[in-house]
Amino acid sequence: MPIYLDHAATTPLRREALEAMLPWLTDGFGNPSSVHSFGRRARAGLDEAHERVARSLGATPREIVFTSGGTEANNLAIKGAAWAGKGRGHRIITSSVEHHSVGHTVRYLEKFWFEIVELPVDRYGRVDPDEVDAAITPKTILVSIMMANNEVGTIQPIQAISERVRRHKGVLFHADAVQAAPYLELDVAALGVDMLSIAAHKFEGPKGVGALYVRHGTNVLAQQQGGAQERYRRAGTENVAGAVGLAVALELSAAERPVTAPRLRALRETLAVHLRTLEGVQETGHPTERLPGLLSVVAAGLDGNAVTMALDLAGLASSTGSACLSGSNEISHVLAAMGFPEDEAAGALRLSIGRINTAEEIAEAARLIAATIGSHREAAERLEAQRASALSGPAEAVAAAEATGE
Amino acid sequence: MTRVLVAMSGGVDSSVAAALVKANGDEAVGVWMRLSEVADSYSEFKRSCCSLDAAEDARRVASQLDIPFFVLNLEREFDQGVLQPFLDAYLGGRTPSPCVDCNSVVKFGALLGRARFLYDCEAVATGHYARVAAPAEAGPAGYGLLRGRDPQKDQSYFLYGLGQEQLAHTRFPLGEMTKPQVRDVARALGLATAEKRDSQEICFVPRGDYREVLRERRGWKAEPGPVIDVDGRQIGEHYGAASYTVGQRQGTGVAVGEPRYVWKIDADANTIRLGRRSDLATRDFQVEDVRFVACDPPPESEDGLRAEVQIRHRGRVAEASVRPLGSGRWAVRTDEPVWAAAPGQAAVFYHGDFVLGGGRIARSEDPVAG
Secondary structure, eight states: OOEEOBTTTOOOOOHHHHHHHHHHHTTTOOOTTOSSHHHHHHHHHHHHHHHHHHHHHTOOGGGEEEESSHHHHHHHHHHHHHHHTTTTOOEEEEETTOOHHHHHHHHHHHTTTOEEEEEOOOTTSOOOHHHHHHHOOTTEEEEEEESBOTTTOBBOOHHHHHHHHHTSTTOEEEEEOTTTTTTSOOOHHHHTOSEEEEEGGGGTSOTTOEEEEEOTTOOOOOSSOSSOTTTTTSOSOOOHHHHHHHHHHHHHHHHHHHHHHHHHHHHHHHHHHHHHTSTTEEEOSOSSSBOTTEEEEEETTSOHHHHHHHHHHHTEEOBSSSOOOSOOOOOOHHHHHTTOOHHHHTTEEEEEOOTTOOHHHHHHHHHHHHHHHHHHHHHHHHHHHHHHHTTTSOHHHHHHHHHHTO | OOEEEEEOOSSHHHHHHHHHHHHTTOEEEEEEEEOSOOSOSSOSSOOOOHHHHHHHHHHHHHHHHTOOEEEEEOHHHHIIIIIHHHHHHHHTTOOOOHHHHIIIIIIIIIIHHHHHHTSOOSEEEOOOSEEEEOOOSSSSSSOEEEEOSOTTTOOGGGGTTOOHHHHTTEEOTTTTOOHHHHHHHHHHTTOTTTTOOOOOSOTTSGGGOHHHHHHHHHOOOOOOEEEEOTTSOEEEEESOGGGOOTTOOTTSOOOOSSOOEEEEEETTTTEEEEEOGGGGEEEEEEEEEEEESSSSOOOTTSOOEEEEEEOSTTOOEEEEEEEEEETTEEEEEEEEEEEOOOTTSEEEEEETTEEEEEEEEOOOSSOSOO
16 A cells, blocks of 8 residues: 555545445435425535534634635635625735645736736745735735645744734635644634635545635625525535535534644654755745645755656655646646745655554655655656767757657 | 556547556546646636647546546656657757657657556556567567558557567557457447547647747747758748648749759758659668667678668658668668658668667768858
């Protein structure tokens, strides 16, 4: 069985969540909008899911909108707030290290004459709360900043940011907490957010379900039209089983957090200690303000895609930073924003440890990563030497040198 | 278990190649090479891309075969080694051989290097119809490159640039098979690509019009220039010399009794010269950048050798004497005339099924205009 160190991409569904979901995939199949007993039963299950998620977030049940996942929650928050606030203003403030479900959504809105401000980050990927403050104008309607970064694990000073946003009346604050959810406390009142996105599959819940917290009284325009589901904020027959699975997984992850977080932090530190000994390997993200189980590095001069591919063949699942299968060699916008030059950012490697990982797996992973980076470094140096010697020759000569290693 | 990287294009041939590598007891690893920019960056307006569909087909087959699958980005290598020389050729009035470059520079160059030195693979396998012969104890030293068994599909012409070290790490699982047999295997295995049509066009030229790529990448513009007839008279105008290839009949916009063909192209003077069918027949031409497959190629000082020469894919072979001129340049004299030996095209030397080597047809010295 290969070792799975890609929990930032997704996590396995935990048994408790699965078992809580099963009744809703079998006997409890009713449509929550139906008037009969089957409908009422499903409706009760959905209501309970709302209540449990609300409790976990320090919110009220009607402030929770179930969605198809984190991407939809972010889309609903941003587009919903943008279109609802269009009468007051058109300026939206975000950061340069957001997930594409935020970054690409604001770029979409830009086509419709919204003004988008992407705030820079420091070399650890942190936004300066004072810059948020300074960027807000009377035309600003929304600030959207992620709670923790999915590629490098840096945690943003959300409370300090929300404090600044609060100084400006009428500006909404949305936080994408998809990556933060299992590891950080999500008390919406303490965080001071108007909207907060989560996705179940990041905390051992099912895929295809997420939730958006929308503070009572916040005006958000629905992004899909149809029935009256989720108090008109999200039309479409509800995914009752998914909502229940999300609720259970969220509760458990919160309850276990005091045990899980330090354990993951220790495993991560073990792995980091090993990787620090490797030449040319540099940790990325904030040294302390970071997710406990996420270790991200850049190996200068190496191709991160090639390293993850070789690791996969060796039995270790890892990532370059975000799940991408199309073979694009675009470098990470997150690392670019943090100031990493292209040749360093190309060597990105992300290892995200989860609750299922054992100390033995981490030791084995450290060994595999060291061996792979070592052999790739060797191959890269040999290639560089050949390129230099065949520089004046035709492309065939370079290629032949590459293929033969001579 | 030997690990073999299989270059999967999303077509039926490379799908079956992957299946056969696995059936042979080797550990097959499928890769789809991303060779040019495709629509995966953020844009509301880019259409879905046919080449990504090909990657999806390859991925589907890999999962059917239960082998690992990755997309490898070789855009830079492809651009430098294949696309730029392709454009250079047209702009220089020559006919490009991109498949030859792609094999020697990309598939059995950059890809093979990565396979061996990054992914611990013993070899690269492709769906080419060609054969590799292991060094025989008695026979000639080194690996041999042979025509594929199916004469309809033989692709050895595009592979002459492979040297010994490359052949030592090359697998052509379809070499002994015919296309119908390959389809049968694909059907029997229920592969998603079993009924997929063969591709006909140059894979990186959208809608088959390379002039679009010339415009886009090199700022080429169609500028009218003179069309010169056999007798040296200007008899019309053409639409840019780079739009033509030697041997082409249509598109010269000129009608003069006996059929005319593009005979010579002078890109610098933006002039094309037409000839009658008989004018394009020749027994003598030169070949440059000649390479030989064997580890002991014939020395350039010798008198030369007899060989069968092939000047286009699936073209007929011509018995010929091949004589070295030095610096990788060889003179070919065929026993019977060959037709439309286009500068830039590959000329490949064979002994029966064995590929001896080959090179690119050189431009003849005589002037194009009058």
